[in-house]
Amino acid sequence: xxxxxxxNMKSNFRKRFLQVFxxxxxxxxxxxxxxxxGIAWGWFGYMPPIAELQNPKNKYATEVFxxxxxxxxxxxxxxxxxxxxxxxxxxxxxxxxVATEDARFYSHSGIDAKAFIRALLTLxxxxxxxxxxxxxxxxxxxPTAGSTIERxxxxxxxxxxxxxxxxxxxxxxxxxxxxxxxxxxxNAVGIKSAAKVYFNTTPANLKLxxxxxxxxxxxxxxxxxxxRHPERALNRRNTVLNQMEKYGYITEAECDSVKAxxxxxxxxxxxxxxxxxxxxxxYLRGVLTAKEPRESDYPEWNKAQxxxxxxxxxxxxxxxxxxxxxxxxxxxxxxxxDGLKIYTTxxxxxxxxxxxxxxxxxxxxxxxxxxxxxxxxxxxxxKILTQEEIDGIMKRSMRQTERYRLLKKAGKTQKExxxxxxTPIEMQVFTYDGLKDTxxxxxxxxxxxxxFLRCGFMSMDPHxxxxxAYVGGPDFSNFQYDMVxxxxxxxxxxxxxxxxxxxxxxxxxxxxxxxxxxxxxKDANGNDWSPRxxxxxxxxxxxxxxxxxxxxxxxxxAYLMSQFxxxxxxxxxxxxxxxxxxxxxxxxxxxxxxxxxxEMVDAYTTFPNKGIRVEPLYVTRIEDANGNLLxxxxxxxxxxxxxxxxxxMIYMMRSVIDHGTGVRVRYKYKVNAPMGGKTGTTNNxxxxxxxxxxxxxxxGCWVGGEDRAVxxxxxxxxQGASMALxxxxxxxxxxxxxxxxxxxxxxQFDVPEEFDPNAGCR
Numbered sequence: 001x002x003x004x005x006x007x008n009m010k011s012n013f014r015k016r017f018l019q020v021f022x023x024x025x026x027x028x029x030x031x032x033x034x035x036x037x038g039i040a041w042g043w044f045g046y047m048p049p050i051a052e053l054q055n056p057k058n059k060y061a062t063e064v065f066x067x068x069x070x071x072x073x074x075x076x077x078x079x080x081x082x083x084x085x086x087x088x089x090x091x092x093x094x095x096x097x098v099a100t101e102d103a104r105f106y107s108h109s110g111i112d113a114k115a116f117i118r119a120l121l122t123l124x125x126x127x128x129x130x131x132x133x134x135x136x137x138x139x140x141x142x143p144t145a146g147s148t149i150e151r152x153x154x155x156x157x158x159x160x161x162x163x164x165x166x167x168x169x170x171x172x173x174x175x176x177x178x179x180x181x182x183x184x185x186x187n188a189v190g191i192k193s194a195a196k197v198y199f200n201t202t203p204a205n206l207k208l209x210x211x212x213x214x215x216x217x218x219x220x221x222x223x224x225x226x227x228r229h230p231e232r233a234l235n236r237r238n239t240v241l242n243q244m245e246k247y248g249y250i251t252e253a254e255c256d257s258v259k260a261x262x263x264x265x266x267x268x269x270x271x272x273x274x275x276x277x278x279x280x281x282x283y284l285r286g287v288l289t290a291k292e293p294r295e296s297d298y299p300e301w302n303k304a305q306x307x308x309x310x311x312x313x314x315x316x317x318x319x320x321x322x323x324x325x326x327x328x329x330x331x332x333x334x335x336x337x338d339g340l341k342i343y344t345t346x347x348x349x350x351x352x353x354x355x356x357x358x359x360x361x362x363x364x365x366x367x368x369x370x371x372x373x374x375x376x377x378x379x380x381x382x383k384i385l386t387q388e389e390i391d392g393i394m395k396r397s398m399r400q401t402e403r404y405r406l407l408k409k410a411g412k413t414q415k416e417x418x419x420x421x422x423t424p425i426e427m428q429v430f431t432y433d434g435l436k437d438t439x440x441x442x443x444x445x446x447x448x449x450x451x452f453l454r455c456g457f458m459s460m461d462p463h464x465x466x467x468x469a470y471v472g473g474p475d476f477s478n479f480q481y482d483m484v485x486x487x488x489x490x491x492x493x494x495x496x497x498x499x500x501x502x503x504x505x506x507x508x509x510x511x512x513x514x515x516x517x518x519x520x521x522k523d524a525n526g527n528d529w530s531p532r533x534x535x536x537x538x539x540x541x542x543x544x545x546x547x548x549x550x551x552x553x554x555x556x557x558a559y560l561m562s563q564f565x566x567x568x569x570x571x572x573x574x575x576x577x578x579x580x581x582x583x584x585x586x587x588x589x590x591x592x593x594x595x596x597x598x599e600m601v602d603a604y605t606t607f608p609n610k611g612i613r614v615e616p617l618y619v620t621r622i623e624d625a626n627g628n629l630l631x632x633x634x635x636x637x638x639x640x641x642x643x644x645x646x647x648x649m650i651y652m653m654r655s656v657i658d659h660g661t662g663v664r665v666r667y668k669y670k671v672n673a674p675m676g677g678k679t680g681t682t683n684n685x686x687x688x689x690x691x692x693x694x695x696x697x698x699x700g701c702w703v704g705g706e707d708r709a710v711x712x713x714x715x716x717x718x719q720g721a722s723m724a725l726x727x728x729x730x731x732x733x734x735x736x737x738x739x740x741x742x743x744x745x746x747x748q749f750d751v752p753e754e755f756d757p758n759a760g761c762r
Contacts (some may be wrong), residue, residue: 060180060339060625061193064281067466067620069236070348071196073546075086075273075285077336080270081189083625086176089191089203092211095249100215100240102132103247105175109166133174137161139181153557157707170711179203184214185221187270200266208250209258214242226265234760277351279472279482284618285342289335290320301499308579318619318633325630339625345466345617354457354469357730362455363432365703368717369453370490378573380451381709382684393707397446430478449478456483457727458616459514459699460607465617465635468697469731488580488594489702492680492720493552493590493661494689495573498654500549502572503560504648505641509760510546519558522585531558534715546652546757552592552679575640576603577613586654591680595754600691601700607649607676608749610691650676650749651757655691661721665692669729673736673745679725685711685718691724694732695747701727 060083061076074080098105108131129139140161165174191203191214197208206214216236217224226233238259245255268274293309312319322333333340373379381390398404398421407417421442425745428435429448440448452474459469472482481487504510516538520530531554540545547557561569566584573582573593582593598616606613617635624630641649651674656662661679665671677692686708691700703723705711712718736745 018562026117047326048468049072058356059337061191062335062338062340062342064284064342064344064353065344066276066344066348067468070276072277072346072348073279073343074193074282075335076187079183079189080187080193081180082192083180083190083339084176084192084203086172089176089179090206090211091274092208093179093191093206093215094205096215096240096244097175097179097218099243099247099249101218102137105132106171109163110214111162113224117369120572131162132178133162133165135431136174136178136181137165139178139442158372162232181217181222184217185225186227186267192272197268197270198265200268201517203282208241208254209237209261212238212244212258213263216240225261227267230263237263270368272460274477276348276355277470278476279480279484280344280346280351280467280470280618282343282476282480283470283472283482283485284740285335287319287618288321288342289323291323292320301409304581315636321622321631340630341623341625341627342619343621343623344619345460345468346470347468347741349738349741350459350468350731352736353734354459354471355733357456357727357734358455358471358474360730361726362453362703364722365453365717366432366451369712370451370718372712372714373451380447380705381707382711383713384684385709389709392602393709394443394446397450397707398443401442401446403442418471422494430475450706451704452479453703453705453710453723454479454481454487455703455724455727456487457699457701457731458484458601459697459728459731460601460605461617461696462607462609462614462693462698463696465605465614465637466620467616467618483702484597486596486703487585488596489687489708490682491591491593491595491600492682492687492689493591494600494678494680494691494720495589495593496549496552497649497678497691498573498576499557499560499589499604500545501606501641501645501649502564502569503545505572505645506564507760508545510544510648510652511758511761512555513542514548514559516541516543516553516555519555519562521558524584531587546655549652549678550655552656552661557589558586561586572640573603575613575638576606577615577638578603581693591682597700597702600689601698604691604693604698604700606640607653608695608698609646610643610750611639611646613638613640622705647751647755648757650751653677653693660691662692662725664721665732666723669726669733671729671732671736671745673732673747674749678758679720681715681719681721684708685713685715685723687721688718688720690728692728692732694743696743697732697735699728699731701725703727722732 059079059081061074061080063074063082064072066072072080079640081619091605111134116255140682169177177367181190182194183189184191184197186197188194188197194214195201195203195206195210198214199206201210213236216233217226219236223229224233224236229390241250241255241259244250250258290309292313293306295303296308298306313324317324319322322335327333327338363391369380376383378385378387378390381393398418403421404417407420412420424439424441424444426439427445428437429440429445430436430452443461454473455471456473457469457471459468460467470484473479483489518530518533518539520528523529533554535553537551543553543556545556545560547553548560566586567590569588570582570584577616578593578595578599580594580596580599582588590754592698602616603613615636615638617633619633622630623634654674656679657665657675657677662677665675665677673694675692675694677690680689680691681687687702687704689700689702691698693699701724703720712723716722735741735743
C-alpha cells in the first residue's frame with residue numbers, strides 16, 4: 001500500500017468516525033430532548049400537572065395559639081409540619097443554606113450544570129450536584145427509592161420539575177418551601193418545628209450557630225443528629241460556618257468566634273401530651289372534629305348526652321367546625337393536614353399560673369393522702385367500705401382496662417384473665433417524682449393509680465366569656481380524663497347560691513331572719529327528709545340569710561327549700577346553664593346533682609355580670625394556612641336574673657370569702673381583691689369544690705378521687721376549703737402579682753353606690 005493510499009484510508013476513517021460520532025451525538029441529544037420532553041409531558045415517570053406545581057399539596061399541621069400569641073401546640077397525624085413565611089426566617093438560615101447546599105442558587109434556573117459535572121467526575125466526593133430546587137422537587141414528588149437504580153431513574157424527573165418550579169416561583173419562595181418541607185427528625189418537620197424542638201425558639205430568632213447546625217443536618221439528618229451524634233453535628237456545623245465565610249456571608253472573625261462555641265441544645269420533644277394546656281387542646285380537638293350526633297350512636301347509659309350534643313351541633317359554630325364547613329374545592333377541613341391557625345382565648349401566662357397552682361397543691365395534698373392511708377389495708381379507699389365493696393370496685397376497674405378487653409378477645413377464660421391480672425410483671429408506674437420502675441401485678445397497678453387524687457380547674461372572664469385557663473387534671477400524660485368538661489361530680493354546697501338566688505329573686509333580702517332549727521320536709525314520695533348539719537352555732541336563734549350562706553348552714557337551706565318547689569329550683573338551675581340530670585327533689589338544695597366544672601364556672605358568671613350569664617368562649621377566630629379568615633366567634637349571653645338580685649348575691653357571697661367558709665383565701669393566701677365565692681363538700685368528703693369570682697374573673701375548682709370511694713377519712717383535709725380552695729387562691733395570687741396581665745386587687749364590683757343590701761328589711 002502506497003503512502004497516498006494509506007493517507008486516503010486514514011482520511012476516510014476519520015470522516016466515517018466523525019460522521020458516526022456526530023450522528024450518535026445528535027441522536028443522543030435528540031433522545032435526551034425527547035426523554036425530557038416526555039417527562040415534561042408525563043410520558044415517563046410522574047410529572048405533576050401545572051395546577052399542582054402552582055399549588056403543591058403541602059400537608060401542614062394545625063397550630064393552636066393563645067390570646068397573647070404563644071403557640072400552645074399543633075394537631076397532626078404523621079408530620080408536625082408548620083408553615084412559615086420567608087420574612088419570618090432568620091437571614092442566617094437562608095445564607096447558611098445557600099452557602100452550603102447551593103452556592104450558585106441565585107444564578108441558575110434550577111439545574112447547576114457546573115456542580116452536576118463536578119459531582120459526576122468526582123463521584124460526589126467534592127459535593128453533590130443537586131440544587132436546592134432539585135432537592136425541593138425530591139421532597140415534594142419523589143417517593144423513597146428502594147435502590148440506587150430506582151434513585152437514578154428519579155433524577156431526570158426531578159430536573160424537569162425543578163426547571164418548572166423555577167419558572168413558577170421566586171427564589172425566596174423556593175427556599176421557603178424547601179425549609180418548610182425538610183424533616184429535621186423528632187417530628188420536627190419544617191424550620192418552624194425544628195427551631196422549637198431543638199432550640200425552643202422561632203425561625204426568625206435563630207442565632208448564627210443554631211442556623212448553621214440545622215443547615216448541617218440537611219446533608220443527612222440521621223448521620224448529623226445532634227442528640228445522638230453531637231460531635232458529628234458540631235463538626236458539620238463548623239463546616240457550614242466555613243462555607244458561609246468562604247462565600248462572604250460572614251467575616252473570618254465571626255466564623256472563628258462562633259466555631260469556638262459549644263453545641264448547645266434546648267431540646268423539647270414534640271408530644272401532644274406535653275406543653276401548655278394539654279387538656280384544653282385535647283378538648284378543643286374533639287370539639288372541632290365532632291360529627292353530627294345520631295341518637296343511635298349513644299349507648300343507653302349515655303342517652304341524656306345526645307340532646308346536649310345535638311344542641312351544640314345546631315347552635316355552636318365551633319362544634320364540628322371541620323365537618324360543618326367546606327373548603328373552596330368542596331371538601332371538609334382536615335384538622336391534621338390543612339394547616340389551620342386557631343386563635344384561642346387562653347392566656348399563656350394565666351394558663352401557666354393555673355398549671356403551677358394545680359401542681360403545687362396537688363403534690364402537697366397527695367402527700368397528706370398517702371400519710372392518712374399509710375399501712376391501711378383498705379387503702380386507697382375509705383375506711384367505711386367493706387372488703388366486698390372494695391373487691392367489686394377493683395373488678396369493675398379491671399374490666400374497663402384495655403388489657404382485659406384484649407385478653408377477652410383472645411379467648412381467655414375469666415379465671416385465666418384474673419390469674420394474669422394477679423401475676424407480678426415489670427412495669428413503670430406514675431409518681432410525682434417521675435415514672436418509677438417496679439414489679440407489680442396489673443391489679444396492684446390499678447390500685448396504685450387510684451391512690452392519686454384528680455382535679456379540674458377553669459377560669460374565665462365573666463364579661464367577654466374568654467376562657468383564660470383550663471386544667472383538666474393533675475398530669476395529662478398519666479390521667480387524661482378531662483375533669484373540666486368530661487367529668488361530672490356532685491357539687492355539694494356550691495349549689496346553694498342557686499337556691500339563695502331563687503329566694504332573692506322572689507323578694508327576700510340578705511338581712512331577712514330565719515330561726516335556725518332542725519327542719520323536716522316531705523319528699524316526692526311523702527317520706528320525711530331532714531338534712532344533717534355540721535354547724536352547731538346559733539341553734540334556736542334567729543339568723544340572717546346572709547349568715548346562712550356565709551356559713552353554709554344546711555338547715556337554713558332546707559328552710560328556703562320549703563318556701564319553694566324543687567321544680568322552681570330546677571328551672572332556675574337550667575337557666576344558669578346546668579345541663580345534666582336534675583331530679584326535682586327537696587334534697588337538691590344540698591347539691592347531690594352531678595355537674596361539670598365548666599358548667600359551674602359558666603353559671604357563676606351570672607353574679608358579677610349583673611345577672612347575665614356568659615357562655616365560655618374558647619376560640620376567637622380560625623384562619624386557613626394562608627392567613628385567610630375562615631370564621632370568627634363571639635360569646636352567647638343569657639339573662640338569668642335581674643340586676644338587683646345579682647347585687648344581693650354579690651353582697652352575700654362576699655361574706656363567704658370575708659367571714660365564712662372561704663376565709664382562708666384571705667388569711668392564708670393573702671388574696672385581698674373583692675371576691676364572692678362558695679365552698680362545697682359532698683358526703684364522706686368524696687368531692688371538694690371551690691367557686692369564686694372577682695369583678696373580672698370567675699374561677700372554679702373540683703378535687704376528688706377517680707372513684708367516689710377514694711377520699712380522705714378526715715373532714716379537715718377532705719373539705720372543699722382544704723382540697724379545692726388552695727388551687728384557686730394560689731392561681732389568683734399569681735395572676736395579681738403579674739402586672740402585665742392587667743388584673744388589679746383594687747378593682748371593684750360594678751354595684752351602684754345607692755344599692756342597700758338591707759333595704760328590704762326595714
